[in-house]
Amino acid sequence: MEEEKLLIKNASQVVTCSGFAAKKGAEMAELDIIKDGAVAVANGIITHVGTTKEVLRQINTEEYLEIDAEGRALLPGFVDSHTHFLFDGYREEEFSWRLQGDSDMSIMARGGGIVSTVNATRKCAYEKLLNLGCERLDDMLNMGVTTVEGKSGYGLDFYTELTLLRVMDDLNERHPMDVVSTFLGAHAVPPEFEGRTDDYITYVIKDVLPHIRSERTVTFCDVFCEKGAFSVEQSERLLRAARSLRFKLKMHADGIGSFGGTELAAKLKIVSADHLLHASDAGIKRLARSCVVATLLPLTSFSLDEPYARGREMIDAGCAVALATDFNPGSSFSCSIPLLFSLACIKMKLSPEEAVTALTINGAAALGRAGKIGSIDVGKKADMVLLKFPSYKFIPYHIGMNVVDTVIKDGELYIV
Numbered sequence: 001m002e003e004e005k006l007l008i009k010n011a012s013q014v015v016t017c018s019g020f021a022a023k024k025g026a027e028m029a030e031l032d033i034i035k036d037g038a039v040a041v042a043n044g045i046i047t048h049v050g051t052t053k054e055v056l057r058q059i060n061t062e063e064y065l066e067i068d069a070e071g072r073a074l075l076p077g078f079v080d081s082h083t084h085f086l087f088d089g090y091r092e093e094e095f096s097w098r099l100q101g102d103s104d105m106s107i108m109a110r111g112g113g114i115v116s117t118v119n120a121t122r123k124c125a126y127e128k129l130l131n132l133g134c135e136r137l138d139d140m141l142n143m144g145v146t147t148v149e150g151k152s153g154y155g156l157d158f159y160t161e162l163t164l165l166r167v168m169d170d171l172n173e174r175h176p177m178d179v180v181s182t183f184l185g186a187h188a189v190p191p192e193f194e195g196r197t198d199d200y201i202t203y204v205i206k207d208v209l210p211h212i213r214s215e216r217t218v219t220f221c222d223v224f225c226e227k228g229a230f231s232v233e234q235s236e237r238l239l240r241a242a243r244s245l246r247f248k249l250k251m252h253a254d255g256i257g258s259f260g261g262t263e264l265a266a267k268l269k270i271v272s273a274d275h276l277l278h279a280s281d282a283g284i285k286r287l288a289r290s291c292v293v294a295t296l297l298p299l300t301s302f303s304l305d306e307p308y309a310r311g312r313e314m315i316d317a318g319c320a321v322a323l324a325t326d327f328n329p330g331s332s333f334s335c336s337i338p339l340l341f342s343l344a345c346i347k348m349k350l351s352p353e354e355a356v357t358a359l360t361i362n363g364a365a366a367l368g369r370a371g372k373i374g375s376i377d378v379g380k381k382a383d384m385v386l387l388k389f390p391s392y393k394f395i396p397y398h399i400g401m402n403v404v405d406t407v408i409k410d411g412e413l414y415i416v
């Protein structure tokens with residue numbers, strides 16, 4: 001087969017985000033920008049990065065499909081490292097109830113909450129889930145996302161959890177998007193185990209985890225370590241069992257109250273700790289000293305009209321911060337990358353540079369993939385976005401608007 005080669009030249013900026021690991025603290029502001037830059041790609045892998053002059057000297061342009069990117073900035077593809085994108089059962093009624101002042105308790109009493117999504121997802125056929133997932137991945141790709149993480153957790157029984165993970169594997173094969181799947185069996189206590197949370201954790205460890213492991217395509221195990229869900233002790237028991245089966249680990253931590261999840265994340269040296277709205281000062285210090293990525297989800301705070309995680313303080317303390325959408329039917333029914341960027345800058349006080357790092361190389365690190373994606377470096381996957389504008393600074397500035405012109409996924413072009 002003939003090699004497929006692509007050259008993008010004359011880009012006003014090539015925002016490389018160069019690196020192969022998470023960037024911490026002050027490093028997050030360093031984007032390593034090349035003015036009047038070019039990138040060459042062969043067989044889906046980046047082969048040359050430099051100024052247009054330098055790259056043109058090194059290659060034979062006759063072999064390449066050329067894109068003249070004059071007046072446009074080129075960035076790494078965005079990595080959305082925390083979503084629950086695969087589900088049936090929308091909750092638009094619940095959204096309007098919350099606007100009228102209903103509490104979570106009264107929403108549950110009226111038939112809303114996660115249980116309604118679990119009931120709908122358990123009944124949903126494989127093909128329908130596949131189609132729903134495919135449509136949602138299309139939306140994400142159009143906004144420049146080239147790798148997305150997706151969690152199970154709307155089955156809460158063995159059969160449906162396995163189905164959700166198999167659909168994500170299928171989507172990873174069929175759709176251009178790379179889908180990294182996470183087992184979140186401990187998302188909530190299912191109705192069958194009401195009042196028996198410890199028994200449910202034991203069931204997940206003994207009867208579910210080993211089978212999920214044999215699927216091989218599932219990378220992460222996650223747990224909802226929050227008041228009213230799973231305690232720090234229960235979370236630790238599950239995460240240690242998952243680690244012994246060679247799952248990588250994530251946590252929903254300190255999103256609802258200060259619960260000790262951040263400290264557990266640092267103690268277990270998991271890959272990423274997510275939400276962190278109520279992370280304690282001591283917890284933030286421990287994260288900064290660790291290799292754990294702090295993944296923040298400002299769309300959820302916006303959707304629920306709640307305070308935002310202390311992103312500015314975390315970066316100043318030396319943490320590696322990633323940003324993700326938390327796309328889900330309840331607390332953040334949005335996969336809007338543009339709005340996410342603006343909220344991170346305006347509400348969490350990240351600089352545009354830090355927000356770019358958080359959604360590229362640090363997002364990749366939150367998935368354990370910083371060696372392969374998340375930056376424009378030679379040898380990495382050719383996952384990139386070409387903007388309609390000459391600078392990355394337009395992303396948070398053009399509020400809520402999609403500034404992506406073309407997405408390059410594995411070296412293939414997708415015009416938006």
Ligand SMILES: [Zn+2]
Pocket residue numbers: 082083084252326
């Ligand atoms: Zn989540």
